[in-house]
Amino acid sequence: MIPRALQKLIFCATQGESTSELSDQEIAAVKDVWARARNGDVGTKILYALIEKKPSFAVYYGFDSTNMQEMRKSETFIAQAKRIQDFLDTVVASLGTCPDSTIHHMANRIGQIHYYKGVNFGADNWLTFKKVTVEQVIAMQKKASMFSLTPSKDFVVTEMTLESSRSAIERGCLYTIGWNKLMAIIIREMKRGFLQEAQRNCRDDSSTGTEDQ
Numbered sequence: 001m002i003p004r005a006l007q008k009l010i011f012c013a014t015q016g017e018s019t020s021e022l023s024d025q026e027i028a029a030v031k032d033v034w035a036r037a038r039n040g041d042v043g044t045k046i047l048y049a050l051i052e053k054k055p056s057f058a059v060y061y062g063f064d065s066t067n068m069q070e071m072r073k074s075e076t077f078i079a080q081a082k083r084i085q086d087f088l089d090t091v092v093a094s095l096g097t098c099p100d101s102t103i104h105h106m107a108n109r110i111g112q113i114h115y116y117k118g119v120n121f122g123a124d125n126w127l128t129f130k131k132v133t134v135e136q137v138i139a140m141q142k143k144a145s146m147f148s149l150t151p152s153k154d155f156v157v158t159e160m161t162l163e164s165s166r167s168a169i170e171r172g173c174l175y176t177i178g179w180n181k182l183m184a185i186i187i188r189e190m191k192r193g194f195l196q197e198a199q200r201n202c203r204d205d206s207s208t209g210t211e212d213q
Contacts, residue, residue, distance in 0.1 A: 019099050026178035027095045033175050034092045037140035043085025045136045054128050060119045107186045111193025130183040137179055
């Protein structure tokens with residue numbers, strides 16, 4: 001049901017230019033990181049790290065976390081990890097081609113779904129999800145080597161040039177900035193969807209109570 005909703009949202013036939021809270025450079029950096037991360041089973045890594053940091057998430061999702069390795073092999077864990085990765089995959093694919101409202105709708109819907117699943121996230125839990133996701137996605141990048149080995153007879157180790165080192169640092173910063181901004185948008189809209197649904201149900205309950213009197 002969720003994938004179908006996401007598929008519908010991704011077809012954003014917009015007129016004019018797409019607008020985004022991320023710059024073109026940040027979008028390119030996010031996509032560059034994701035191109036590697038998506039092939040590294042990052043959804044599983046995110047979910048596993050999330051439960052390691054916050055065991056209460058295992059309860060939310062109905063996992064038995066007494067044996068973490070066995071939990072990781074369970075069908076429910078694998079399915080949830082796939083949902084996380086599919087969601088991020090769809091979000092990243094929309095960047096630069098659809099307006100941010102597409103991401104807002106998707107994240108908003110996820111927030112609503114979490115409300116009905118009884119996942120009562122406090123501020124700390126939202127921030128943990130954001131932090132874990134950014135860390136795991138960025139960790140999938142190959143670390144730039146600090147040295148370059150030249151095949152000379154003396155096996156001389158040459159240092160990276162200052163310029164290439166600076167470029168690598170700048171790219172790393174852009175990756176982190178881009179993903180932090182993207183996850184901030186996602187979390188903001190998930191919270192909005194969660195709270196809107198909670199408020200709507202609260203009003204419905206109040207109306208029902210009034211009618212019964």
